[in-house]
Each structure stands twice: as structure tokens, then as C-alpha cells.
Amino acid sequence: MDLLEYQGKQLFAKHGVAVPSGEVAANVEDAVAAAERIGYPCAIKAQVLIGGRGKAGGIKIAQDAEEARAYADAILGMDIVGPHGEGPFRVDQVWIEGGSDIASEYYASVILDRGEKKLLAMVSAKGGMDIEAVAAEDPEALVRRHIDPTRPFERSAAREIIAAAGLDEDVRDQAAEVLVKLAEVAGSEDATLIEVNPLIVTNDRDVVALDAKVTIDGNALFRHQDLAEIADTAEDPQEAMAKEKGLTYVKLDGDVGILANGAGLCMSTLDVVAQAGGAPANFLDAGGGSKAEAIVDALTVITSDQKVTAILFNIFGGITRCDEIAKGIVTASQQMDLKLPLVVRLDGTNSEEGLKILAEADLPNLNQETTMLDAARRVVELAEGDG
Amino acid sequence: MSIIVDKDTKLVVSGLTGREGSFHGLRNKAYGTYLAAGVTPGKGGQDVEGVPIFDSISEAVEKEGANTSMIFVPARFAAPAIDEAIESGVHTVIAITEGIPVLDMLNTYWKAKEAGVRLIGPNCPGVLSPGKANVGIIPAQFFDPGKIGVVSKSGTLTYQIGNELKQAGEGNSSIVGIGGDPIIGSDFIDILSLYEADPDTDLIVMVGEIGGDAEERAAEFIAAEISKPVVAYIAGFTAPPGKQMGHAGAIISGSSGTAQAKKEALEAKGVRVGESPTETARIAVEALRGF
Numbered sequence: 311m312d313l314l315e316y317q318g319k320q321l322f323a324k325h326g327v328a329v330p331s332g333e334v335a336a337n338v339e340d341a342v343a344a345a346e347r348i349g350y351p352c353a354i355k356a357q358v359l360i361g362g363r364g365k366a367g368g369i370k371i372a373q374d375a376e377e378a379r380a381y382a383d384a385i386l387g388m389d390i391v392g393p394h395g396e397g398p399f400r401v402d403q404v405w406i407e408g409g410s411d412i413a414s415e416y417y418a419s420v421i422l423d424r425g426e427k428k429l430l431a432m433v434s435a436k437g438g439m440d441i442e443a444v445a446a447e448d449p450e451a452l453v454r455r456h457i458d459p460t461r462p463f464e465r466s467a468a469r470e471i472i473a474a475a476g477l478d479e480d481v482r483d484q485a486a487e488v489l490v491k492l493a494e495v496a497g498s499e500d501a502t503l504i505e506v507n508p509l510i511v512t513n514d515r516d517v518v519a520l521d522a523k524v525t526i527d528g529n530a531l532f533r534h535q536d537l538a539e540i541a542d543t544a545e546d547p548q549e550a551m552a553k554e555k556g557l558t559y560v561k562l563d564g565d566v567g568i569l570a571n572g573a574g575l576c577m578s579t580l581d582v583v584a585q586a587g588g589a590p591a592n593f594l595d596a597g598g599g600s601k602a603e604a605i606v607d608a609l610t611v612i613t614s615d616q617k618v619t620a621i622l623f624n625i626f627g628g629i630t631r632c633d634e635i636a637k638g639i640v641t642a643s644q645q646m647d648l649k650l651p652l653v654v655r656l657d658g659t660n661s662e663e664g665l666k667i668l669a670e671a672d673l674p675n676l677n678q679e680t681t682m683l684d685a686a687r688r689v690v691e692l693a694e695g696d697g
Numbered sequence: 698m699s700i701i702v703d704k705d706t707k708l709v710v711s712g713l714t715g716r717e718g719s720f721h722g723l724r725n726k727a728y729g730t731y732l733a734a735g736v737t738p739g740k741g742g743q744d745v746e747g748v749p750i751f752d753s754i755s756e757a758v759e760k761e762g763a764n765t766s767m768i769f770v771p772a773r774f775a776a777p778a779i780d781e782a783i784e785s786g787v788h789t790v791i792a793i794t795e796g797i798p799v800l801d802m803l804n805t806y807w808k809a810k811e812a813g814v815r816l817i818g819p820n821c822p823g824v825l826s827p828g829k830a831n832v833g834i835i836p837a838q839f840f841d842p843g844k845i846g847v848v849s850k851s852g853t854l855t856y857q858i859g860n861e862l863k864q865a866g867e868g869n870s871s872i873v874g875i876g877g878d879p880i881i882g883s884d885f886i887d888i889l890s891l892y893e894a895d896p897d898t899d900l901i902v903m904v905g906e907i908g909g910d911a912e913e914r915a916a917e918f919i920a921a922e923i924s925k926p927v928v929a930y931i932a933g934f935t936a937p938p939g940k941q942m943g944h945a946g947a948i949i950s951g952s953s954g955t956a957q958a959k960k961e962a963l964e965a966k967g968v969r970v971g972e973s974p975t976e977t978a979r980i981a982v983e984a985l986r987g988f
Contacts, residue, residue: 581935584934628853
């Protein structure tokens with residue numbers, strides 16, 4: 311789970327990392343009132359889960375109330391597209407914080423390195439810019455050190471990294487302290503990524519985190535009540551509905567509804583539908599051991615997306631039994647009075663019984679295919695025919 | 698031969714008294730796996746259909762000679778259970794549980810490494826050596842004994858490919874589900890080495906998916922260390938570009954973690970990559986028969 315900038319900064323503040331004080335606002339009036347309290351100049355920053363906000367016009371410095379109003383008005387409701395085409399992300403909140411005078415801009419991060427199975431600390435004196443470009447063009451400017459997983463991360467180790475990165479001597483102790491605290495945030499808040507860009511030095515020689523990108527491990531939310539609440543409010547309504555029913559659902563842009571069992575098979579199904587020329591409307595993993603009831607829930611979630619014009623069931627029964635899936639399809643079609651064309655491919659455990667149940671039910675909108683590829687082609691035809 | 702589990706496996710299941718643990722543990726036993734014991738703290742002295750239950754894994758090792766542990770403990774208690782297994786004296790720990798916090802696994806990974814214990818998973822379907830032993834939740838009916846070793850991040854996708862291989866008349870030396878979590882005990886590279894050394898494996902099928910750079914690392918490793926043919930499949934070409942937070946991930950791996958990047962990395966090292974599970978199985982069968 312990714313945190314918004316202000317949520318990340320609140321987490322930093324909790325662990326003693328200096329951040330500018332500020333307020334969050336969801337409408338123009340609240341934003342102006344916050345700016346008045348904070349004073350000018352102040353920064354008005356779009357709160358979206360994507361980088362490149364500045365370039366997209368999502369960060370502005372206001373010198374007075376009139377500017378604060380104009381910028382808040384422009385930024386709230388804006389759609390921001392990420393540097394690699396992600397999104398768009400609608401801006402629902404802005405963060406207003408006091409303007410900082412900046413003497414230097416650094417970069418600091420602590421991240422889980424999956425390959426090495428260690429936390430990795432990275433520091434650069436070249437902050438405030440695209441760190442990927444720094445890493446590519448001047449790799450030595452980005453100092454990387456793995457944190458020994460068998461020992462606590464000591465100040466001396468942090469200071470070595472800071473010195474190697476060539477940060478100004480007078481702020482090295484402060485910066486080392488920040489790095490130790492960022493590692494502490496990772497460990498105690500179950501963060502798998504913490505990135506501060508820029509980490510600034512003010513004219514008064516204070517080291518302050520001017521930005522915060524934090525990713526929290528969703529599996530660890532059970533031991534972080536405050537973060538779990540953020541996760542609940544951040545969800546898409548359809549995704550929340552699916553989660554409540556124990557299904558994994560991700561909404562996409564297309565018109566072919568997809569239901570498969572197992573994340574890998576589900577991803578593979580999306581790929582095969584795309585190869586057949588179709589556009590998947592969702593990812594839905596009904597999980598292992600799905601029962602009839604889960605199918606009713608899954609169809610409810612899939613059809614709540616108005617764009618869906620045809621639905622593909624791709625089931626390979628392992629622990630999941632195909633006869634249970636077939637019963638679920640029949641029950642759901644009758645209960646929901648489903649008119650959309652369905653393509654069903656059942657294989658694996660109890661597939662013969664499952665196919666028999668479907669044949670006996672004789673649903674007019676149901677099409678059976680025996681292979682994944684044929685099923686994908688068929689559902690794409692049907693989705694187009696309907697659209 | 699086969700890898701990781703076989704006729705010498707003496708299995709102890711943590712969580713055997715639970716619903717999932719007993720269902721799958723007893724299925725494994727019915728398949729022919731030697732199920733030596735179960736472990737549930739506080740239930741020592743009981744039995745599950747004749748299989749003795751102990752309070753600790755060490756006891757099961759001591760009294761029943763267990764050498765392989767399977768973990769079916771709920772996520773929030775699973776890492777300590779894996780740690781217990783690592784310290785108990787078994788040589789292999791297979792963790793099925795999904796949803797374990799990743800930083801817990803980071804600590805557990807290094808404990809296993811230090812102890813020299815082979816850890817498979819977590820969040821994996823386990824290991825099946827057809828005709829010999831099954832430890833985990835892989836439905837054995839889709840796999841026959843044979844010459845193809847399979848290593849996969851995904852469960853159902855593996856069953857799909859295994860079934861297509863079976864229909865084409867081919868079988869498997871072993872099927873290893875390594876799990877799709879960010880921190881797993883054994884990676885593609887570890888399992889590829891085992892298959893390289895296994896005289897009964899003639900070809901390896903590797904099933905990857907988006908995220909991380911394990912497939913890219915495997916590509917390098919295959920070029921340097923693996924003499925047997927490898928056929929790969931990668932799932933997730935149409936996964937939406939994630940809400941990328943920061944850029945630190947890409948800096949570490951030097952890869953975007955996309956399916957396309959993984960496919961290209963593998964193909965650059967001469968690994969054939971199938972477009973679909975069906976095509977992957979077809980390529981594997983052709984390569985095995987020397988077409």
C-alpha cells in the first residue's frame with residue numbers, strides 16, 4: 311500500500327524525522343484557510359500516488375491568498391498522468407505547507423532489495439532531480455549500502471554512507487540521524503520503500519524531508535491499526551466490495567470481464583484475451599477452493615462495471631472443483647437474471663461433472679470452450695458483437 | 698531421481714490439526730508421502746488419523762526422524778513457526794502459508810541461510826515428485842513421472858501447463874512452486890541448479906510473472922551454468938502499469954520488472970519463451986523430443 315506524501319510525512323514526524331508543518335485540504339476554501347494559517351510563501355501540493363507532480367503542474371508556491379486560491383482551484387480535480395503514462399490520477403486533496411528556503415537538495419532512501427534479501431540504503435548529494443537519471447549518468451553519485459539484516463543499523467554505518475555520498479560536512483551527523491530513523495520507520499512500520507527526494511538543508515542548516523514516498527507491506531497491516539485505516543479509505547468501491555467478499559479484484563479499462571482461479575492463471579488469461587484482440591475489464595482471482603457462493607459474489611463485482619459486455623470464466627480446477635464452479639455459474643445466472651454472454655472453460659478436477667451441470671442448465675447466454683485460447687477468441691468476438 | 702522431496706522424505710506438518718493442514722497433510726499421505734508427525738503446541742500426545750501430534754517440531758525430529766517440515770500456520774504466526782522448523786534439525790522447510798509480512802520473511806530467510814536449511818516458499822503450492830512424494834497442495838493427478846522439471850512462481854498456472862504436458866504424453870521429475878512473494882526461501886536459480894544436477898531431468902520449464910528481477914537473474918544464470926534446455930513462460934503482459942512510487946526499485950534491479958523485460962532478458966540468453974501456457978507446453982515437448 312502506497313501512502314500519500316502527507317501521510318508519509320506524518321509517519322516521518324512520528325519517528326522524529328524533521329518535516330515542514332502543513333495541513334491537508336479537500337476543497338478550495340479549506341486550502342485557502344490553511345494557507346492563511348501557515349503564512350506565505352507556502353507550497354500547495356497535489357496528493358496523488360505518482361511521481362512527476364511538479365512537471366504536471368501539481369505543485370505551486372503561493373505568495374498570497376489570491377494565489378493560494380487560484381492554485382488550489384487549479385490543482386484540485388486535476389488529472390495527473392505519471393512519467394511512464396500511469397494513471398490518470400485525480401487530485402482529491404492538496405497538502406499545504408510552509409515554504410522552505412533551500413541551501414542544498416539531497417536524496418535518501420531505504421528500500422527492500424528483493425534480490426539480495428536485505429534493506430538497501432541509498433544516499434546522493436544530487437537530490438531534487440530524477441534519481442533514475444542520476445543513477446544512469448553518474449552512478450558514483452548515488453551511494454548504495456546494504457543494511458546487515460542480522461544487526462541493528464548503527465549511526466556509524468549511516469555516517470559512513472553519508473560521508474561517501476559527499477554531503478556537506480556540517481550536516482553529516484544530522485543526515486546520518488535521518489537515515490537511521492528512516493531505517494527505523496522501515497523496520498517498525500513494515501515499510502518496504504521509503505524515498506525522500508529532496509532531503510533538503512535549509513539556510514539555517516537544518517536537514518528536512520521535503521517529500522515522502524512510502525510503501526507499506528499490505529500483509530503487515532494487522533499490526534498497524536492507523537495504517538490499516540488509511541488502506542480502507544483509499545480503496546476503489548468495487549475493489550473494496552471484492553475484498554469484503556474475499557476476492558482479489560483489480561479494475562481495468564476494457565470490456566471483457568474475467569474470472570479465473572489463481573493469480574498466475576488469471577494474469578495469463580488477461581494476456582491471452584489481449585492476444586486475441588480483446589481488452590480485459592478486470593483481474594479477478596476467485597482463489598483456491600472456490601465454492602458456488604464465491605461465484606455469485608464474483609459475478610456481482612464483475613457486472614457492477616457497466617463497461618463489461620461479455621464474461622470469460624477460465625477455471626483450472628486443482629483444489630477448486632469444477633462442479634462447484636458450474637453450480638455457482640448456474641445459480642448466479644438465475645439469481646441475477648444475467649443477460650451478458652458468458653464463455654466458460656472448465657478443466658481439471660471434476661470438470662466432467664461441471665460440464666454436465668452446465669449442459670443440463672442449458673443457459674441461453676452460455677458458451678462452452680475446451681481450451682483457454684479458443685475461449686479467449688470466443689469471448690472477444692462476443693464482447694465486440696455486443697459493443 | 699527427483700529433487701527436494703522423494704521416498705526418503707519424512708514429513709512433519711505444523712498445523713496438522715487445523716482444517717487446511719489436515720486436509721492437505723492427509724492428501725499428501727494418501728499420495729504415498731511418508732507423513733511422520735504433526736505439530737500443534739498444546740496438542741502433543743493426540744493424533745490425526747493415526748499420525749502422532751507433538752508440541753514442537755524438534756520432538757517430531759527426535760522421536761519420528763522427521764527431516765522435512767511443512768508449514769500450514771496462519772500468516773501472523775507463520776514466521777516464528779518457520780524459525781522453529783529451521784532450528785529443529787530438519788533439512789527442508791516448505792512454507793505454504795500466504796500473507797506473511799515481508800520483513801518477517803527477511804529475518805527468517807537469513808536464519809535459514811545460516812542454518813543451511815533449504816526453505817521453499819512461503820505462499821507457494823509446495824513440491825511434488827510424481828510417483829514418489831507430494832508435500833503441499835499441488836493436485837497430483839495432473840502430473841505423471843517423467844523427464845521435465847518444472848519451477849514456478851504460480852500455482853494454477855503450473856497445473857495448467859503440467860496438464861498440457863501430460864496430455865502430450867510427457868511427465869515430470871519434480872514440480873517446485875517457489876511462491877510469488879517478494880522474499881522467498883529459494884529462487885529460480887536455486888531450483889535450476891538442483892535440476893541441472895538431477896540425472897532424471899532432461900529439460901526445465903520455468904514459469905515466472907511480473908515483479909522483481911528473479912527472471913532476469915535466472916536468465917544470466919542459465920547462460921552461465923545450465924546445460925539443459927530451458928523453456929519459459931511469463932504471465933502478466935497486460936497487467937496495468939502500476940502506480941509506481943519512487944524509482945528506487947528500478948534502480949536496484951536495473952529492470953522495470955515487466956513481463957516484456959523478463960521475456961527479452963530470457964530470449965537474449967537463448968531461452969525460448971512461450972506466448973501462452975499451451976504454446977509453452979508445446980515448445981517443451983518439441984525440445985524434449987529433439988525437434
